[in-house]
Amino acid sequence: MDWQNVLAARNGRMKASEIRELLKLLDQPDILSFAGGIPDPALFPTETFRDAMTEALSGPASGAALQYSVSEGYLPLRDWIAGRMAQIGIPCTAQDVLITSGSQQALDYLGKLMLDPGDTALVTWPAYMGALGAFNAYQPRYDRLDPKGNRTSADIAEAAQADGGRVKFAYLSADFANPTGETLDRAGREALLDLAEELDIAVIEDAAYQALRYDGEPVPPILALELARKGDLQECRTIYSGSFSKVLSPGLRVGWVVAARPVIQQLVLMKQAADLHSPTLNQIATNHVARAIFDDHVARLRTTYAARRDAMLSALARYMPEGVRFTKPEGGMFVWLTLPPGMDAAELLAQSLKTERVAFVPGRAFFADGSNGNTLRLSFSCANAAQIEEGMKRLGRLLSSVGARSEAPVAG
Structure with missing residues (x-):
């Protein structure tokens, strides 16, 4: 054949x-x-994960760890994530959090959610190749994202329209980016939000490395800056993608998305169609380890x-x-x-x-x-x-x- x-x-x-x-x-x-x-x-943290797995598979509630679960993700883990997000300036609830199979799945879902063939994705030059790989399947046109650049939003929109589509989102890793290691400063993040408002597009904030700062002053996440402007997560256009892969375990494939609920609801539908839910046992173990250490x-x-x-x-x-x-x-x-x-x-x-x-x-x-x-x-x-x-x-x-x-x- x-x-x-x-x-x-x-x-x-x-x-x-x-x-x-x-x-x-x-x-x-x-x-x-x-x-x-x-x-x-x-x-x-191998020993802590071993203890977590043993606990999850012991006692009368052990069946839940091996059972189907809700597409949104394990509620205690989403509660922990909501608490962690509040510590970095993004107050939210478990209802604003979706558990994904690593942040890579989140990028795939977001490309699928927003891109029609010929639409424009604004990306940094260079950008994380895994994001480009995820978006490529949805046949976008790429344009360079440069919040401090000289191009106007009108120029960007006109270029997208000339190719038969429209700009849908800006994607970037703002902290210690893969591959450059560079961090976008606060002024650049504010400029990006201004650009997104002018274009009326989403911002995908890939925060896979956000916890791994070694020196220098922390910069608020883009979503935190937008929340400070608007006061309500449900009014925000920024979608925050987080992951446990770089700090606890990449093999368990546990990531998350925090966004306005209309976005979360659409992503839940995609999750249901794709794999029903992320592995329950992995989520329970990750929750145990995150809370412990x-x-x-x-x-x-x-x-x-x-x-x-x-x-x-x-x-x-x-x-x-x-x-x-x-x-x-x-x-x-x-x-x-x-x-x-x-x-x-x-x-x-x-x-x-x-x-x-x-x-x-x-x-x-x-x-x-x-x-x-x-x-x-x-x-x-x-x-x-x-x-x-x-x-x-x-x-x-x-x-x-x-x-x-x-x-x-x-x-x-």
Whole structure:
């Protein structure tokens, strides 16, 4: 059978994740990998999760952990999330919270909810490649989101209309963004809200790394700033997507959305159609662990990851050749490198794996138009100081070698 005859046209826009493929390299013990943006498994609260699972599966109520449940999610966990949101300036109730199978499912649902083919999604340049992958299935047109830029809302809307659609939402990770590690300041967040009001569009705030701040002053979430303007969550256009993946466990796939109830209600319908509900046992265990250790555990993560970030920034400063620029994140898991013009990070990766045995993520996949091939992402979350030192030394050696070859005079 020729399956192309029955597949929907939108499947042509779905591509394999470069990160998923690079994660396979972790099985090769001689590779120094700075590729996967994943938490260090040595820091997982394994014992606390074991206790939580045992408790959930013990006693007369144990059947509930293995049973079907409501699509909105486990109520005690949604209550805990509502309390946590209030602490960061977003008072809400459990009725304003939907549990998803990781924040990735939330991005997929939100793309499905809002995008018709040809509609415009405003995204940062670069943007999280998982978001682009989620939105691609719904056949959008992408335009560059730059809250502090010179383009007017009218220019953006006209460009969207010229392509036969309209602008539906702006998507960004405002804190320690994947892939750049950069944080949008308060003025930029306020400008984004102004732009969204002018365009009458939604704002999707991807807050996967929000808890992992190591230094600098915290910036209120975009939804908190909008709530301060409007005073009522039900009047807000910002949709907050959170996750336990980076702070407790990615494998349990527990994330959440906080938004105005008309949005939550539509997402619940999608949840019912897609998978009925996120795994009940995982939600119960996550609730137990969050209530028992969340603050202490996050404090431990911050201390550990901050030291690794500092080690990477120090090593980059020592080993990177002239012409290489890199970000200096205040949190998260990533440092973003911009190489001299003409260098291609994908070609560099292929060479690095052969000669230096260092892995990273080429930057082109993070750009909706496939541009900026002279960029790459490094993750410091799963490497110790010695591995970071050696890895950056090897990478610097490779970049110096490639740069020297490109500058060599041509014989003739």
